[in-house]
Amino acid sequence: MDADLLTAIISRWIHVGTAIVLVGGTTFLRFVVHPSLQESDTELMGRIRARWKKVVHAGIGLFLLSGIYNYWKAIPLHKGDGLYHAIVGTKIILALVVFFFASALVGRSAGTQKFRDQAPKWTLIVVVLSFVIVAMSGFVKVRPLPAPPAAPEQISLPSGGN
Numbered sequence: 001m002d003a004d005l006l007t008a009i010i011s012r013w014i015h016v017g018t019a020i021v022l023v024g025g026t027t028f029l030r031f032v033v034h035p036s037l038q039e040s041d042t043e044l045m046g047r048i049r050a051r052w053k054k055v056v057h058a059g060i061g062l063f064l065l066s067g068i069y070n071y072w073k074a075i076p077l078h079k080g081d082g083l084y085h086a087i088v089g090t091k092i093i094l095a096l097v098v099f100f101f102a103s104a105l106v107g108r109s110a111g112t113q114k115f116r117d118q119a120p121k122w123t124l125i126v127v128v129l130s131f132v133i134v135a136m137s138g139f140v141k142v143r144p145l146p147a148p149p150a151a152p153e154q155i156s157l158p159s160g161g162n
């Protein structure tokens with residue numbers, strides 16, 4: 001198999017696999033772990049966060065590596081396709097926002113403590129934004145491609161009359 005094709009397939013596996021683990025894990029945290037914990041379980045929550053943090057940091061790294069590679073490979077295929085770049089560009093900005101919230105939720109700095117104090121609310125925001133990102137990514141993947149601009153020799157010019 002051609003090396004370029006193999007890299008593209010592996011990059012997609014990494015990207016989609018990371019989405020499954022991170023979005024699934026965050027959904028589990030929000031809808032199973034948070035409601036099962038009591039106010040007094042702060043130590044347990046601290047231990048869960050310390051472990052989840054490693055997954056979040058590795059996932060952000062993998063998302064950035066595979067996402068930048070995917071985009072770099074997609075650019076030549078979508079020349080002049082403004083809608084594609086608008087959707088993927090917005091998706092990348094949203095992903096950076098999600099990375100910030102997800103890092104704040106597992107972080108330890110005083111500046112991000114307000115996110116951890118309201119962890120169920122911010123975790124829900126991460127889940128909702130992640131699903132929006134998945135929806136945008138899925139849409140650009142399956143939407144019909146716009147017709148390529150006609151090649152210059154196919155454009156019929158009015159005949160000169162002689």
Ligand code: HEM
Binds near residue numbers: 016088
């Ligand atoms: C929360 C973070 C992210 C999630 C949940 C996510 C999810 C996804 C999913 C589900 C796909 C569809 C894959 C497929 O159908 O084959 C995809 C494709 C893609 N992602 Fe991401 N992604 C995230 C972050 C990023 C980042 C940070 C970048 C770039 C820096 C990026 C760039 C791309 C590109 C270029 C594609 C291919 C779009 C196409 O079909 O042409 N993604 N992403």
